[in-house]
Amino acid sequence: MMKTPYVIILVLTLLSFKLVDYTTLDKNNINFRNSRQIPLAKGYDGYSLEYGMLTPAIIYAVQKVLNVPFNIYKSQLIASNAVNFLLFLLIYFSFFRYLKYYFRDSVSMVGLMLLASVVTLSINGSYPESDFLNLLFFLAGFHLMLKGRDIFLPGLILIGMFNEMQISFLVVFYICFLAARGKRLSIRNILILLLSSLVCVTTYMAIDSNIGIYDINTDLNISNNLKNPGLLLQMWSVSIALIVVSIFGFRSSQKFFRYALAAVFIFIVLIFILGNFYDSGKFLPAYLILLPMSLNFIFGDIRSDAGQHII
């Protein structure tokens, strides 16, 4: 009985990893990745990939482990594909498990497939893997919260910071999670919050002192992001649609999602001010809130009892 979702997860993984290979891993980009990989992995390269050193480092390590007896091009290609395959497998598996906290199996499956659908629109840049790894870290964070293993959150954030600093936003979602419980904060919760925030700040400062953080020019970011409003609107059309559906699903959603939706708006504003609004991969973690809320609206009247104990 449990075989079906895993078959679907495998098929989705195959399709998504192939799509990344198809759209990103062409010869030019592979050469670029090869030339930048070692400096990026070691944090020497202040290129546009900023401080996402974890993804190039993982791919580099896989290359070394696999020790592919081909040229450097094939080596990079095989290692990247292996990493992508594993990444998507883990993402889809953990997203399905995450949805299962709230919905019955078939609705969770619809949500899973909707994620695979929006993933097709989120493949940007030379190292799109970093966005997907970031998504996986967020998913892992949500699982830790829901399973009461939130003690591991600071460790997760520490690792995630070396991929994308966006993972620090997990702290905000954790606050939403705690607030949704409606209980008093325990010392443990406060400690986790403090430790997570401390990890964010110290990792940021450590990277700053070793590599040097580039100056964030918010004015420039905003003017760049507003350069082509028509294009921007089209790029965000799916996200806007999901936000609208989520708003419709607000009432029928669990408390955590209602608070988290407010956090998603802050998340959007931060991307707009601090980053590139045209890089849709950066919005991926928001789907972890928007998709369940949309499912709440879409299937609201036929939601199962599963997850009623979940906040």
Next chain:
Amino acid sequence: MKPLIRFNPHLKPAYIVILLLTIISVQTISFNVIFPNVPLRMKLQTDILSGNMEPPYQYRILKPYAGFVIEKIISVFSDDSALNHVISYQLIMIVVFLSIYILFYLFLKLFFNNTISIIGLISLSIIIPLGITSIWEEGDYYNLLFFLIGLNLIFLSKDYFLPLIMLAGVINRDQIIFLLVFYICYLISINRLWDKKSILIIIASIALWGAGYYVMRMIFGFKETKYTIQWNMAANKQMLSQIIFLWSSMILPFAILSIVAFRKSPKFFRLALISLIPYVAIFYFFGFLTQLAKFLPAFLIMIPMCLQLVKNKGYFSSLDEADQTMLKAGELT
């Protein structure tokens, strides 16, 4: 006064998912097909409409004509020809994908409950990005739409409209003739192949397809194509490793699951799956196997077959509440 269209509130999940998928697919096509090289697309359109294009693209006039007509209408409001081009083709894609998803949903609903049909719909939308190989390929989605219209007509016993689909479809892609194979599979499955009406429909379909095929060549001239069978075979051979990789990710999982579901599937799908073997062979001789958008009609057979695997499992077997309500209302049999 009775409303023209009755909105069934029990189908809310499907309506919303269809809208979401339409937005996703239109965005995918816009960013990967329409936007990347608008000047080249405009040139291709002009070349086709003026009869200066190489075959077989010369004879695929439905898309450029549709685009041209919408461009003319939009030009009343804007002088920017590139913008008009983009908007007109995007508008067409919205209509095409909305129709594709509605019709595929209706087709799936003939066999499955609401949730499984929605899963089938999303499966189709996930495949679409992998089929994108050029900046001038929206015709493949028109083709998919014609196949869907045809399949719905067949299953709703409105098959007498099939010849018209052939006529409209042939000015887009010659491939539409394969719809007749699906029709024959259907007729065999219900033991109606040798009915007078069925034979007449088949003959009329072939006649109108042939008429469309020859009229196009009479208008634009019988041009010699460089894409001969030998040329296509050589190209496919050259891209063999790429083809294996692409097909193993995109086609193989669906093919394996369809084979596993073979026994559980209705007779029509079993026959149609077998018919996909010659379909692939024809594809090998007459096209590039990397251009998977041309293979999309095959998914109209494979996706429902894959869904058969979940249909009778405890996992999805219980009818949705929406379905149960409809059953009570006598809308679903």
